[in-house]
Every structure is written in C-alpha cells, then in structure tokens.
Amino acid sequence: MLEDRTDHTNAFSEPNALALSKKIFASTGLSLIEVIGQDAAKLLQGQLTCNINDLMASQASIAGFCNAKGRVISTLLVVKSPASFYLILPADLLDTVLKKLRMYVLRADATLQDQTGNMRILGISGFAPEIDAPTGNFAVGQIPLTTIKLPGAPRYLTLGTPDQIDEFAGLLSSRYEFEYGCLDEWRYQDISTALPWFDINQSEQHIPQMLGIDQLGGISFSKGCYTGQEIVARSHYLGKVxxxxxxxxxxxxxxxxxxxxxxxxxxxxxxxxxxxxxxxxxxxxxxxxxxxxxxxxxxxxxxxxxxxxxxxxx
The missing domain is CATH 2.40.30.110 (Aminomethyltransferase beta-barrel domains)
Structure with missing residues (x-):
C-alpha cells in the first residue's frame, strides 16, 4: 500500500485490494522490446527515470521514458536478463518508444529489437505459479520462466517464447484449477493496483510524479542526468507537483x-x-x-x- 500524498487522498489504499480468482491471461495489452549490446545499460541509464545500475536478475523496476520537458512518453517495466534488458510497455506505445529511443543510440553499441512476435507475455492472477515465486513488488523469479511480481494482490507477468509459454501453461493446468481471463479484466486489475499504463492519447502529458512512478520506486533522484531529469528533479525538490x-x-x-x-x-x-x-x-x-x-x-x-x-x- 502506498502512502497518502496529501490529507485529501486515499489513493491506493487497502479497500482497493482485489480478491482475485485463479486466472491466466493470454492477452495483457503489453509488448516487449529487447535492448542488446555493450552500451545497452548506458543508453537506458541516460533515458529512463530509474537507476539501471541498481537492477539485478532478481529485481525489475518500473520507469518513465520522458521527453526533454520531463513529460512521460511511456511507462516501462525494465527487466535485466543475462545478456540484455527487456522493456515491457503498452502495445499502443511500442512504435513511438522504438522510434524515440533509437534517436539516442547514435554510435553506441546498442540495438533495440521488437520482440513482441518472438516473446509472449502471460498474465497470472490469484495464485503464485510456483512455491518459489517472487513476493516483493517487481521482484523477478525464474519458475521456470522469467516471472515478475506486480504490486498488490498475487499477480505476475511471465515471459517466454510461444513454445515455452504453452509448455508453462500446460504445467500450470496440471497443478492448479484456473480459468482464462480477458484483456478488459487484466486492464481492470492493472488500474485497481494503480499501475500507470496509458495509451498514445496520454503520451507526453504528465511528469512522472503525477503518475505515481516515484511511489512505485521508479525514479532515482541521485543517479545523474537523463532526458527530462532537470524538470523531474526540480518538481521533486521544490515541491511543485x-x-x-x-x-x-x-x-x-x-x-x-x-x-x-x-x-x-x-x-x-x-x-x-x-x-x-x-x-x-x-x-x-x-x-x-x-x-x-x-x-x-x-x-x-x-x-x-x-x-x-x-x-x-x-
């Protein structure tokens, strides 16, 4: 549960917690970009609000990708893999983010690849898919696939190739009784836990703090410069949000x-x-x-x- 921002808000409080039935969601409305190369971390460190250097294989982070005025182009879930970084983001913003991020690559040894067709993102709600499932917000486990714990009630994103996801779903069906959910329900669950996903109509309209990215641990105020950092930091230190x-x-x-x-x-x-x-x-x-x-x-x-x-x- 996130702390109140003012005396007038009860946003994100316990009454909003979901009582979830066991469900699997083949569609989550999310896409995936893979960032590969020796300069992948450096590229992302200079563009995203979170501290890329703090990420571990066991801990992902939400982040904002901002324009020069500190307005969020897209929110992202950043996951560190052994050889690259995965950026999970709303499918509606995939092309926009790819285009704008590629503008900053220049001579860096970094490649951005749309992996949406090669990787599937499975949603799981209402139960932990394995005994050793990650428990903290945005914690990552390998059970046996890359699985990220979302905030709030038991909800997870699992990443894998289509064959891996099909095999994993078969494994779950042999161990649990569950139903298949639809995209509208998954989005409803995202909203109920204040995950600030949005579509192209709201891109570049809000600074990260207005979207609660700071409350979710997705802004570093000590990591140094990134695009939009001056506006984000000024709003934080001068209390102008x-x-x-x-x-x-x-x-x-x-x-x-x-x-x-x-x-x-x-x-x-x-x-x-x-x-x-x-x-x-x-x-x-x-x-x-x-x-x-x-x-x-x-x-x-x-x-x-x-x-x-x-x-x-x-």
Missing part, C-alpha cells in the same frame, strides 16, 4: 469513457484533471485519473462528457 494519480469509479456510459476526458468540479465546472486510463469489468468502469491536489479535491467530480457522468475517488 500539483497533480497526483487516483483510482476512481463511474457508471459505464453508452458511449464509453475516453482516455484523456477531462474531470470537472461538479459545482464550479472547473477542470480538475483528466482520465489517464480506464476499463470496464463486471459492470464497473474503473479508471486512473490525474487530478489537481493543490487546493484539495472537490467532493463532486464529473466527467466532461455528454452525460456529465459522476465519478468518485475510491
């Missing part, structure tokens, strides 16, 4: 909630922020919203949609 991430719910509307939709004060109609990501599951629309925190949150929040849909922080 004016927005924060919250988990919210609203009734699903006929037209659906659009990521990027404004969130308004229901009384003054003043813009308070926007929807970062949302997913509907079991008749509930759960969303991550980035909201102003300077003067506290109003009690009556609505979406700036045709229905003026009420939305509540949970």
């Amino acid at each position: 004016k927005r924060a991430l919250f988990i919210a719910e609203c009734q699903p509307s006929a037209s659906g909630v659009v990521n990027g939709c404004k969130v308004l004060d229901g009384i003054s109609q003043q813009s308070m922020g926007c929807v970062l990501a949302n997913s509907v599951w079991s008749g509930i629309n759960r969303a991550l919203v980035v909201l102003q925190i300077v003067d506290g949150l109003p009690k009556n929040l609505i979406l700036d949609d045709d229905y003026r849909t009420p939305i509540a922080i949970i």
